[in-house]
Amino acid sequence: MIQQKIRHDPATALIRAVLSLARGDAALEEHRGTTWASATFTGMRHVIRLRFEGGQAVTTAHWLTRILPEHEFTMAGHLVADIAVAETHRRDEGTPAVTLIIEALTVEAD
Template identity: 75%
Template sequence: MIHQKIRHDPATALIRAVLTLARGQAQLEEHRGTSWASATFTGMRHVMRVSLLGETGVRTGAWLVGTLPDHEFHIAGHLVADITVSEIHRRAEGTPRMTLTIEALTVEAD
């Protein structure tokens, strides 16, 4: 039997994890991923934008801002080395809306 190391897609896993953490209140608007490497690690830098609508969505967005930096993500084969909300845009008129720009660095765990 041949054993191969299966490479998991960290971008899809990270997006899924963030949207799950938002309890169905967030929608992905955009994701950009670029390869990243240091002398000892390889990985990917991620920039994603999510939107949250309505009062419940905006409350969830505010909760995410405080939760994401300390959240322990479980992504097969990867570690979330850093994650932060770099931009927050709020709209109060009409239906409340919050848009978050989230930046993250995932590194291969092996």
């Protein structure tokens, strides 16, 4: 029997986890990922843009902004080393909306 280490996609896992936290109130507008490495770790830097429209969704966006930096993510094969909301863009006229730009660093876990 051949054993092979399964590599899990950190981008997909992170997007799924963040959207799950958003409770269905967010739409993924963009994800950009670039490889990253230090002397001891390898991983990926992520930029995620989420859009929240409507009163309840805007409330969820504000809640997500508060809890995201301290949230403990569970991702097979990777750790979220750092995550934060880097930018917030709010629209108040018409239907209220918020766009969050989230930056994260995931590293491979052995």
